[in-house]
Amino acid sequence: MSGAGRIRVACLGAGYFAQFHYDSWARMPEVELVGSCDMDLVKAAATGLPAYDDVGQMLDEADPDVLDIILPPDAHAAAIEQAIVHGVKTIICQKPFCRALAEARHITHRAESAGVTLVVHENFRFQPWYRAIKSALADGAVGQFHQATFRFRPGDGQGPRAYLDRQPYFQKMPRFLVHETAVHWIDTFRYLFGEPVSVYADLRKLNPVIDGEDAGYILFEYANGARTLFDGNRHLDHAADNLRRTMGEALIEGSEGVINLTGDGAVSLRAKGAIEADPILGADAWNGFGGDCVHAFQSHVIAGLKSGSAFENTAPDYLNVLEIEEAVYASAKLGQKIDLRAK
Known part of the structure; x- marks a missing residue:
C-alpha cells in the first residue's frame, strides 16, 4: 500500500494493554481509526470510536485497511481467520502469537496463501x-x-x-x-x-x-x-x-x-x-509503556505500508521465536x- 491517503485502522480488543495501541494510532496523522470491537461493548465505546461487539460486523461496516488484534493468544487464530475471510490485507497481532507453535504455523500459512501481510506486534x-x-x-x-x-x-x-x-x-x-x-x-x-x-x-x-x-x-x-x-x-x-x-x-x-x-x-x-x-x-x-515502543512499532508498520519497505517481525519470521x-x-x-x- 502506498500513496497519500489515510490508512484505515480498526482495533479488536479494548482491554488493559489496548490503551497504548489506541493512543499510538491516534497520534498518527496518516491513520484514520475506524472502529473498536470488544466482547464488552462498554469498553469498546469508551475508546470514542464506532463500537462493536461483533468483529465480522465491524469489518463489514468499517472496511479497514489494517486490523490490529489486541487479544489474548486463545483468540488470535480465529480473529486472523475472520479478518482473512473479510478481505483485510494487513493484520497486526499481539504476542504471545497464538496458543502454540502448530497453531501459529497454520494461521501463518493461511495468511500467506491468502496474500495477507501478517505482522506480530512484538515491540520490545x-x-x-x-x-x-x-x-x-x-x-x-x-x-x-x-x-x-x-x-x-x-x-x-x-x-x-x-x-x-x-x-x-x-x-x-x-x-x-x-x-x-x-x-x-x-x-x-x-x-x-x-x-x-x-x-x-x-x-x-x-x-x-x-x-x-x-x-x-x-x-x-x-x-x-x-x-x-x-x-x-x-x-x-x-x-x-x-x-x-x-x-x-x-x-x-x-x-x-x-x-x-x-x-x-x-x-x-x-x-x-x-x-x-x-x-x-x-x-x-516517556510516562507510558516501554519508552513509547508501541508507537515506534506501529509507526514502523505504517511506514512500511506507505513506502513498501520491509517489515520487522512478520509472522513467518516470528515463527523462529x-x-x-x-x-x-x-x-x-x-x-x-x-x-x-x-x-
Missing part, C-alpha cells in the same frame, strides 16, 4: 534503549562480543493477588514466564545478537496461586561461541521509579568494553580499563541443552 526490540544498543554494537563499541545478561525483575509476582489488577488471565496461563514474557527477549536477543544455535533452560514456579512458571534461567549459545542469559524472576524488583519501563537491567560485554542498561532506560559504555562510563542514551522521559520458545520448554523438561540447528 523497538524500545529506544535496544535501538541504541544495536547501533553501538554495530559500531564496534564493545569489540568482540562475548556475553550478555538481562535480569528481568518487574516485582509484580508476589502474593495471591499477583497480576489480578492488570492482566488477571496471567494467573491461569499454563506457560507463563517464557510464553508470555521471555519471548520479548528471545526476539530482542535475535535482533541484537543473531540466531542462537542452542539453548539450556531451568524454569520454576515460586507463586503457588498461578498455573505457570514465574522464574528461571535461559542460556543461549551462538555460532561464534558467545552466550546470552535471560535471568527472570517476577517476584524481585530492580532500581527504577517505574518497574515496567525496562522491566530489568542488562550488561552487554565484549573484549573492549561493557554496555550497561539501567532501570531508567539509560544506556552507557565503559571502555575496557576505564572506571567511568560514557553515556550512549539518556534516561527515558516460537520454535525457540518450544526448545526452551523442552530443555527445562529434559534438563539438557537443546540444539536449535536440529529442527
